[in-house]
Amino acid sequence: MNSSRLQGKVCLITGAGSGMGRVACQIFAREGAFVVAVDVRGNLAEETAQHFGRLNVLYNNAGQDCCARSRAFVQRGIYEEFLEALVTRTRRLHVGDPQNSQTEIGPLISLDQRRKVEGYIRLGMEEGAVVACGGKATEKPDLKKGAYLLPTILNKTTPTMRVVREEIFGPVLCVMPFKDEEEAIRLANDSEYGLSGSLELGLKALKLYTEVKNIFIAEK
Numbered sequence: 001m002n003s004s005r006l007q008g009k010v011c012l013i014t015g016a017g018s019g020m021g022r023v024a025c026q027i028f029a030r031e032g033a034f035v036v037a038v039d040v041r042g043n044l045a046e047e048t049a050q051h052f053g054r055l056n057v058l059y060n061n062a063g064q065d066c067c068a069r070s071r072a073f074v075q076r077g078i079y080e081e082f083l084e085a086l087v088t089r090t091r092r093l094h095v096g097d098p099q100n101s102q103t104e105i106g107p108l109i110s111l112d113q114r115r116k117v118e119g120y121i122r123l124g125m126e127e128g129a130v131v132a133c134g135g136k137a138t139e140k141p142d143l144k145k146g147a148y149l150l151p152t153i154l155n156k157t158t159p160t161m162r163v164v165r166e167e168i169f170g171p172v173l174c175v176m177p178f179k180d181e182e183e184a185i186r187l188a189n190d191s192e193y194g195l196s197g198s199l200e201l202g203l204k205a206l207k208l209y210t211e212v213k214n215i216f217i218a219e220k
Contacts, residue, residue, distance in 0.1 A: 059093065059105050059151050063171035064113075071164060072175045073187050079177045083155060086175070087133045090151050095138050097146075108147040108170060117149060117170030124163035129154040129174070159190050 058069050074082045098106035108114045114137065121135050134152030149171060157164050157174040164174045178184045 058173055059171050062105055062108050062149070063117075063151075064109060064169050070168060070173060071188075071191075072173055073178045073184055074175060075184070076177045076179060083132065083153075083175055087153055090153055091133050093151055095148055095150060096140070096143065105151060105171060106148075107143075108149055111147045113170070114147040114149050117168055117172060120163050120166070120168045120170070121152060121154070121172060124154050124157065124161060124174070127161045127163060128156060128158070129161065129163060130156045132175070134171070159187055165191070 060068060063070070072086075093104045094102050095105045096103040108117065118136075121131065125131065132153040132155045134150035136150060138148045138150055140148075151171040152173065154163065154172065154174045157176050159165070159176065161174070163172075164176075176187065178187055
């Protein structure tokens with residue numbers, strides 16, 4: 001289950017004392033980070049954005065995935081280029097009925113969950129974030145009754161924002177710039193939780209790999 005630390009402790013203590021056997025809890029997982037370095041530029045920056053915008057990296061199960069990448073840290077030298085390519089790719093994603101073979105993103109689990117995610121998007125805007133794409137329910141007439149939400153990218157976010165630090169559990173990505181390797185490590189690890197992350201090769205990849213929590217390297 002996803003829960004708070006206190007609830008997790010209660011479950012573990014109760015389970016251990018009841019004789020029910022082994023107990024394991026996943027305690028409130030904030031999704032992971034995605035780090036893109038400055039030497040991923042030109043066509044490679046666009047390819048990286050294309051890869052990142054795919055269903056299995058960010059929007060799997062409409063973002064309702066504990067390992068979905070919800071924070072992207074992009075080195076300043078390619079920030080605008082990468083963001084533009086990623087927004088273009090994200091806008092092309094097909095939101096629709098999961099039974100349709102063309103669908104890439106289905107609905108959220110409930111209307112209540114969509115309202116929660118929309119609330120976080122509004123909160124992000126109040127904190128100073130800018131919606132680069134998405135941020136609202138789809139306007140397709142045949143999807144009006146479902147809990148559909150367009151995949152959302154928030155620009156101009158900062159590490160202290162609640163929308164960055166708290167679990168949204170929806171198709172929302174916060175994109176932030178970083179200056180150098182040291183800052184990338186600090187920002188990527190600046191999370192109380194975080195189950196998984198990705199690293200696009202650049203900078204000193206091996207050092208980043210050893211310094212950033214739960215990271216996967218994507219080679220080009």
